[in-house]
Amino acid sequence: MSDELTYGEIYAPIYEEYTNLQGKIAEVNDTVAFLEGYCSGGSALELGIGDGRVAVPLSERGVKVEGIDNSCSMLKLLAKRTDLITAWEGDIAHFRSEQRYDAVYCVYFTFTLLSTREAQIACLRSAAEALDHEGVLVIELGVPGLDPLVGGQQTAKARLVDHENTILNVAVHDPLNQNLVSTLLWFSDTSVRRLPQRVRYVYHQELDTMAECVGLELGERWGDWARGAFSERSERHISVYRRSSP
Ligand SMILES: C[S@@+](CC[C@H](N)C(=O)[O-])C[C@H]1O[C@@H](n2cnc3c(N)ncnc32)[C@H](O)[C@@H]1O
Incomplete structure (x- = not known):
């Protein structure tokens, strides 16, 4: 079961073919353009960087991208694609970075792969600590359809x-x-x-509450990477958090 083998170890052999079929490669230009708006010419950290689907084109636009992943197989796929990105093996729920970033981002449904509330809050806390003063945390999540x-x-x-x-x-x-x-x-x-x-599925308002617990506040929320409105029909959201004002 997935509790024994991590997501990355299971999906790495088919990741590119699978994400292509799911339309995730087709939308990557919009994703990268969105993210670049917060870190143009600066730095970004991807949580669950995978094979670099997003990180590689973002780094090709001049952003210094780093990443964390807990799957050796995924990190090997990334290393095959580029040597522009520093990535390390680690758990996105509990990480410390000396570096401060203009943007920390966690896309696709990676955040929900943290399967407990405690791990999700710990991830938000680690991410908040890694943000530069004006930095943003961007999270893409599906809206649970239960x-x-x-x-x-x-x-x-x-x-x-x-x-x-x-x-x-x-x-x-x-x-x-x-x-x-x-x-x-x-x-x-x-x-x-x-x-x-x-x-572990999360509604957007629960995500906001967890973010508030670690000193972040919602800045923007969109329904897609092209900044379409988030509405009652949206199947996902892209939420941008900043440090709360004192
Ligand atoms: C859905 S994939 C997304 C990969 C990439 N961000 C993308 O958008 O294509 C999730 C990634 O997160 C990694 N991952 C899952 N749980 C993790 C954890 N607790 N710590 C670090 N990485 C994790 C997986 O190995 C996988 O590479």
């Missing part, structure tokens, strides 16, 4: 179907811990890949 889980507590959903691939997500809800324990089943050609993971 209706099908109420009552039955289990769900199976088609995530993608095309001529070559069928990706199903089979999930069990643990409401006491706000955890979704799920397995992606990816059928392609003659293979079936089984990709387990555990996330």
Whole structure:
């Protein structure tokens, strides 16, 4: 299960192919343009840097990017792509950095891979400490869509179907811990890949409360990387926090 193998170790062998199918590579220019607005010519730290999907193009625009990841396999993929980025193996819930950054960011749904409330708050605290005085913390999160889980507590959903691939997500809800324990089943050609993971879903207002607990306040919230409005129809949000005014 995912408790034994980390997300990164499970996903590294298929990460590029998978994120491409999920549209995450197509949207990367918007992501990078958004982030560059806070750290142009300066520095940024990515929490859960992965294979550098976002960090590599951001560093190519002149930002000094560093990163943390707890997966050796992901860090190897990153090292193959670039030597412009310093990245180290570590836990994003508990890190200390001597350096202060213009932007610290945690994108995709990486923050929810911290599966307890304590780990999520610890991550926000570590991130807040790593910010320069005027620095920002940017977090991208999905909006939890739990209706099908109420009552039955289990769900199976088609995530993608095309001529070559069928990706199903089979999930069990643990409401006491706000955890979704799920397995992606990816059928392609003659293979079936089984990709387990555990996330702790968070509503945006809970994220704001946790951020306030560590001395941050919400500056902006958007519905997508092109700064579309966050509305009741949004499936994700991009939230930008700054140090609270004294
Ligand atoms: C969904 S991927 C996102 C990768 C990259 N940020 C991107 O947007 O493509 C999540 C990444 O976070 C890493 N990760 C998950 N939990 C972590 C933790 N507790 N500490 C450090 N890295 C973690 C995984 O290894 C993986 O590389």
